[in-house]
Amino acid sequence: MNLAKQKRLAVACLLTTSLVWGLMWLPIRALQAGGVGNWTTSLCIYLVATSLGLALFWRTYREKFRFSLSLLPLLFAFGWCNFSYGWALTEGPVVRVLLFFYLSPLWTALFARVLLGERLTRTGYGVVALSLAGALAILWRPGVFAGEMPLSHLYEWLALSGGMAFSLGNVLSRRSTHLPLPVKSATIWLGVAIFAAGALSLKGELGSVLEVPPLGWAVIGALGVTLLCTSVLSQHGVSLLPASQVTALMLSELVFAAASAWLMAGEPVRGNEWLGGALIIVASLFSGRMSRPARQEAAPRTTAQ
Numbered sequence: 001m002n003l004a005k006q007k008r009l010a011v012a013c014l015l016t017t018s019l020v021w022g023l024m025w026l027p028i029r030a031l032q033a034g035g036v037g038n039w040t041t042s043l044c045i046y047l048v049a050t051s052l053g054l055a056l057f058w059r060t061y062r063e064k065f066r067f068s069l070s071l072l073p074l075l076f077a078f079g080w081c082n083f084s085y086g087w088a089l090t091e092g093p094v095v096r097v098l099l100f101f102y103l104s105p106l107w108t109a110l111f112a113r114v115l116l117g118e119r120l121t122r123t124g125y126g127v128v129a130l131s132l133a134g135a136l137a138i139l140w141r142p143g144v145f146a147g148e149m150p151l152s153h154l155y156e157w158l159a160l161s162g163g164m165a166f167s168l169g170n171v172l173s174r175r176s177t178h179l180p181l182p183v184k185s186a187t188i189w190l191g192v193a194i195f196a197a198g199a200l201s202l203k204g205e206l207g208s209v210l211e212v213p214p215l216g217w218a219v220i221g222a223l224g225v226t227l228l229c230t231s232v233l234s235q236h237g238v239s240l241l242p243a244s245q246v247t248a249l250m251l252s253e254l255v256f257a258a259a260s261a262w263l264m265a266g267e268p269v270r271g272n273e274w275l276g277g278a279l280i281i282v283a284s285l286f287s288g289r290m291s292r293p294a295r296q297e298a299a300p301r302t303t304a305q
Contacts, residue, residue, distance in 0.1 A: 016230070018249065029089070039199045040205075042086050044224075053231075074173060081163075085101060092159070095277070096155075097159040100159035102251075103280060108287065
């Protein structure tokens with residue numbers, strides 16, 4: 001396959017991944033309506049994905065897996081990211097959850113500065129400003145800045161913290177280049193399962209896994225397989241396309257989510273959310289140029305010859 005066809009395939013892979021995540025709220029809410037709680041759903045889905053991933057990539061794990069302390073922060077960051085995202089989708093409006101989640105460029109700038117020593121470029125400061133403006137636009141409602149709590153709903157905190165965890169995980173992943181991709185993926189899936197199992201245990205409901213009906217298990221199995229496939233597809237797309245193009249394609253998730261939530265759940269998008277979403281999308285499109293490595297900052301300036 002020539003390079004042009006490979007890139008077209010990579011674009012299709014990323015659009016498929018965005019479509020899957022943009023529609024993920026549908027089966028999660030359907031399972032909840034059928035009596036399967038979101039924590040139980042998360043635990044079962046990611047146990048399926050982990051089991052299938054280990055089976056399919058067992059040779060890679062056996063040959064390349066070495067325990068590293070860098071796996072632990074990845075497990076907790078990406079584990080909370082996916083767990084809180086699934087939870088938030090059952091608590092609040094789909095588009096609003098996604099918009100809070102997509103504030104990630106703002107958090108990426110902070111974590112990259114602290115953990116990687118990267119400094120913001122002029123474009124980076126603009127990205128941060130746009131992200132903050134988008135957040136303020138989404139948060140606005142009558143009375144919100146006159147004493148009322150800006151983040152007064154659980155789903156808002158879940159989505160916001162999930163986006164922060166996503167950014168932290170990405171920065172940590174960039175530091176962990178020695179870890180094979182299948183190992184990182186399995187760590188993510190296992191992390192979500194651990195958070196879900198912990199939450200169920202605290203409520204004394206871990207046994208709810210045994211009460212999932214056969215139809216529920218069929219949906220959960222399909223979702224586990226889908227998550228495994230989208231992980232492979234997204235990695236293929238990311239490996240072949242420039243970061244700026246990857247970001248633009250992944251933002252189509254917002255379009256898929258907004259359209260499906262409006263058509264299937266009757267969830268409207270308010271004017272301030274349209275404005276906030278537009279600002280966040282523009283910020284995300286420029287996020288690939290928002291920082292420079294620490295070594296570039298330290299390099300001596302040279303004059304043109």
